[in-house]
Amino acid sequence: MPGEPPPRVVVAGGHSAGHIEPAMNFADALRRLEPTAEITALGTVRGLDTTLIPARGYPLELIPPVPLSRRLSSDLLQTPTRLRDSVRVAGAVLDRVRAEVVVGFGGYVAMPAYLAARRRGLPIVVHEANARPGVANRVAARMTRHVFAAAPGVRLAHATAIGIPLRPAIAGLDRAALRDAARQRFGLRRDGPVVLVTGGSQGAGAINTAVSGAAAALRAASVQVLHITGPRHTVDVPSGRPADPPYVAVPYVDEMQYAYAAADFVICRSGAMTCAELAAVGLPAAYVPLPLRGADQRLNAEPVVAAGGALLVDNADLNPTWIETTLIPVLTDPERIAKMSAHASAAGAPDADVILARHVLTAVAEQRSIDSRGLE
CATH class of the missing domain: 3.40.50.2000 (Glycogen Phosphorylase B;)
Known part of the structure; x- marks a missing residue:
């Protein structure tokens, strides 16, 4: 007044x-x-x-x-x-x-x-x-x-x-409108599926190892990778041929809206903020709860998993074989990705x-x- x-x-x-x-x-x-x-x-x-x-x-x-x-x-x-x-x-x-x-x-x-x-x-x-x-x-x-x-x-x-x-930059993100600019920002191709990999601000060794170990299979399936390793981590990814889809590894990203806009799917921990952000922007994910606090992080992910907008995989079960046999069929199925995205959005706030x-x-x-x- x-x-x-x-x-x-x-x-x-x-x-x-x-x-x-x-x-x-x-x-x-x-x-x-x-x-x-x-x-x-x-x-x-x-x-x-x-x-x-x-x-x-x-x-x-x-x-x-x-x-x-x-x-x-x-x-x-x-x-x-x-x-x-x-x-x-x-x-x-x-x-x-x-x-x-x-x-x-x-x-x-x-x-x-x-x-x-x-x-x-x-x-x-x-x-x-x-x-x-x-x-x-x-x-x-x-x-x-x-x-x-x-x-x-x-x-x-x-x-x-x-x-x-x-943040408004996340909550109000139009992924489709920013997609091309975001992919160009990271050196990714305009077309083809992109999986974003992140273990949080400090990274996650188990996630880094599993995804980098599946690099050959991801390339063979024409899946691009944007891998945020964490500032203290590096990943050993064999050099591919010029025709191979990009595997881009960076230590940290300040403006995550660009990483989200570039991606079609995410492999990540299931902290409360991560789950909330991905649901808000409609990104499906494979959540890997932190082992030491797995019970808490699992609970954070369960609502969107139950809604059909995400997968849940234990840290001990995440390995190159799981990515090849379970995740790549999802990443290469545009119809399934679209449905999971819609379910994730419905769970967002x-x-x-x-x-x-x-x-x-x-x-x-x-x-x-x-x-x-x-x-x-």
Whole structure:
């Protein structure tokens, strides 16, 4: 409303890219809806906070990290003291920026932020990106009615499924319109199937080995490969003949919308952000859950797999033989790829950032109304 002060929002979603990225995507959407919004991010010196958050243009306030161990250990026994100190620092930040709402995405900074907000009677908004919620968001979901999740199957008290906030360059991607330019960008041919291979920002040795080992079979099937190896990895791909389809290996890609536009299919891990992005752009995939957290990553992929938009393969089963016998028949079947793409799109949620931002603005307005009635 005219004359209203700008909303003052604190975002708590630090440590890992899986927490920071949706938090910043939400903040960007909030800034688009309400350009005057005052947004402050909470973070810690552990993890990627000091790198990723300032790069997105938001002020960062650091608080002591409080990892919540799930096992009995000396660290767990020290948690109450650490949590008390972190809540105190987080509360000082909330007071200094005159926060009106705390929006949490889990991670090390979320629990102190939630507790500090509760003590001050501030609205709390929770978003859970993973299929298996973390400790902080499970606790916070019992403190507030503003709870949102990536998918309907997430076990979180009274959560509303909205998807995961994504960058507009991904959520609004027109793959068909960008396809030719994207393929030219990577040195791929305009025609013929392209499989994108990625193990996440750091790469994945098992995926790299399996796909590079199947290079000859992929070439023989006229399948092009765009392989993002990870900055610390390389792949040994035998040189092909000039007439062979390209096998392009790069360590990293900054603007993933071009990689997605160039591709017809993806082989990748099944982190929450990856699953959300591929569904939003309608890319079918073969998901390979990370073995150490395979149960969690498997859950992230299951909805789109059940919808017919993806395959699921265990890390131990991914090898050149699986690619030759199971995947290549899919990659060379345009009709099946088209159907899987449609099913993947149906499972996507490209507008989660705006939905969440609008809800937060509503929560601020409701709290202001309650506060104004209390002053009458």
